[in-house]
Amino acid sequence: MNSSNTPIRNIVIVGGGTAGWMTAAAFAKALGGGYSIRLIESDEIGIIGVGEASIPNLTEYNRALGIDEDEFLRATRGSFKMGIEFVNWGAVGERYIHGFGKIGGGDAGLPFYHFWLRAAQLGQAHPLGDYSINTVAPREAKFMRARHDMPGSPLAEIAHAYHFDAGLYAKFLRGFAEQRGVKRLEGKVQQVLQREGDGFITAVVMESGEKVEGDFFIDCSGMRGLLLQQALKVGYEDWSQWLPCDRAIAVPCDSVTPLLPMTRSTAHAAGWQWRIPLQHRIGNGHVYSSRYMDKEAAESLLMNNLDGQATAAPRHLSFRTGRTKTFWDRNCVAVGLSSGFLEPLESTSIHLIHMAVARILDFFPRHGFEPADIAEYNALTSVEFEKIRDFLILHYKLTRRDDSPFWNYCRTMEIPDGLQRKLELFAANGRTYRDGLELFTEVSWLQVMVGQGLMPRGHHPYADQASEAELLAHVENVRQVVAKCAAAMPGHADFIAKHCAAQQA
Ligand code: FAD
DSSP states (O other): OOGGGSBOOEEEEEOOSHHHHHHHHHHHHHHGGGSEEEEEEOTTTOOOOOOOBOOTHHHHHHHHHTOOHHHHHHHTTOEEEOEEEEESSSSTTOEEEEESSOSSOOOTTSOHHHHHHHHHHTTOOOOGGGGOHHHHHHHTTBOOOOOTTSTTSGGGGOOOEEEOOHHHHHHHHHHHHHHTTOEEEESOEEEEEEOTTTOOEEEEEETTSOEEEOSEEEEOOGGGOIIIIIITOOOEEEOTTTSOOOEEEEEEEOOOSSOOSSEEEEEETTEEEEEEEOSSOEEEEEEEOTTTOOHHHHHHHHHTTOSSOBOSOOEEEEOOOEEESOSEETTEEEOGGGGEEOOSTTOOHHHHHHHHHHHHHHTOOBTTOOHHHHHHHHHHHHHHHHHHHHHHHHHHHSOOOOSSHHHHHHHHOOOOHHHHHHHHHHHHHOOOOOOTTOSSOHHHHHHHHHHTTOOOSOOOGGGGSSOHHHHHHHHHHHHHHHHHHHHHSOBHHHHHHHHTOOOOO
């Protein structure tokens, strides 16, 4: 066998946050016993410890690993998430929910929302959020899993994700990975050794002097970017002209009732505040732009807007929105915050970790590290990041707020061409299209665009085929069925108590 065809055997993962342990757990499950997988992390450095809200795709990651959902929620003191409520984004005093799942029912090829658009243009519709189980139920603190045995009912369409404790999640995955043979090495990496000539990484050297050699290195070192940024110097593409927040302050507080199955994002003068309800506490944070607000003002805004008593001191974090210029270089791939950060507005970072891990397994290399494979990996990942970036920019751009310099900047900033095209397309006849690798569906774009006040001038002409009376009866029937189904659902807190309550701390 040609040496470039020999299989990789030795995998070294640097970093043990959510990225490191998600990678280790998935590799251990997918690759089986023929590989040595070692993970290096430093208790002294610790993990970033935020990143507690997910999107539904994480259920697929858990399923692929064979992780039982109730066990996972008990271990991470997690709760369910049906969407995100946005408060004060379009204008102060407005709110809407971006729910997972569908709006209305299937309508012979034409999405329901075109019927709703026609009804709304006639002045005869309720708010869009009244037509989806994923937006009505969380308002009432109701939750249950989808009833796939009830096709045609909104109850069959329920989509969910999770809120969970980030520290407990890493611990949970660590247990899973170690049981399947992953070896954890404690300590700090101090030096990265590269091969003469081509610069491939050959080993990392720990503070203790121990040299950890490997064939394939996964950089999960967080924002430090130890391998790809610091050693291989691939460079960073800065997106802060579109996503101007660059600081966050995180603080937990006591729980309050009801336990809402949704994240809340409340816009403030120079950013926004998250609220993530777990079983035992609420995670809160203020994401803001240091160009428009200082840290003292940002902290007091957060501390004055908590629902319960703070249970720890606030933690300040800095970041730069953007991504590494390449995600995979030579024999090293960045996963997690070491590959970039798009800010937490739509809880997409953990999803990007999941996608990176799945894609690395798809493009799993041999010693030759085929450049065509690496180029394709980088191209696909770039598109994925850019599509998410545009969806996030949409929230900032589509505001009518003019009450602070921050919102004036966001409202008037230049945006990427692809996003501009999407806005124009929607503004005409309410059409949205999902490009190949795009994470967010048409329904996601619709909810944010309508939620922030962009109502199209028209709708699809097929929606004109029914008479006005038929159309309005149909739209109203959908609303009533959704309302009835939501009313029949159990409370979120009761559902958790029955299925997945964590033990008291
Ligand atoms: P980290 O958790 O920072 O882990 C890095 C690891 O590398 C640690 O184990 C550390 O010890 C190790 N390490 C670093 N240097 C060395 C060294 N020299 N030697 C040895 N080990 C080293 N994502 C979501 O999906 N949803 C959210 O709601 C969300 N909210 C967020 C809010 C904020 C404010 C921020 C900043 C991020 C948020 N994210 C969110 C992103 C999410 O936190 C991360 O994607 C996720 O936690 C993964 O982080 P990580 O593992 O890449 O990095």
